[in-house]
Amino acid sequence: EAQVTQNPRYLITVTGKKLTVTCSQNMNHEYMSWYRQDPGLGLRQIYYSMNVEVTDKGDVPEGYKVSRKEKRNFPLILESPSPNQTSLYFCASSPYRVREQYFGPGTRLTVT
């Protein structure tokens, strides 16, 4: 089944404890992206990647890191999480020219 998977789905952590949220797609898509969703703000793009080793900042990159070492994986790294990063996070992928994005199920992160 063609899909985008994210792990973990739910995570509660403490301020300053490094964490990684994984994202993987099995559709051979070039483009991958991370978003956070907060009430009343819609989804805001954190980082995106056009292909392996090619990444760029979205609108809210502060406090996040990404890497794209393999085409199928695009992990989101929070090196020192803070409570304002409590949010619902979505990963998405797309064939480059199509731009129609396929979304993962979401990861709900709580930072205390």
Add this chain to the structure above:
Amino acid sequence: AQSVTQLDSHVSVSEGTPVLLRCNYSSSYSPSLFWYVQHPNKGLQLLLKYTSAATLVKGINGFEAEFKKSETSFHLTKPSAHMSDAAEYFCVVSEGTGGFKTIFGAGTRLFVKA
């Protein structure tokens, strides 16, 4: 710079009546425009997309949207609402020459009354 404005944060309709969800955008390039739907506690599903072909775009579940360049609008409509349409709807613009940034509107929550 690109931006998206969804003109209503909440819309309430009765079952069987028309739905209109309004979206205005700004873009420096020829954008790709999308509508996505998110049902409660679910992920996002693509309803329809505009990518510079026909200006009237038909999507899933009876939804359609019309791209009006002169008005910079991409409103979503459906002739007859169904209870299962109750959800949050996002208007999305994507543009870029090399990579592409994606901007979501803040969302419109659709309520459908029996």
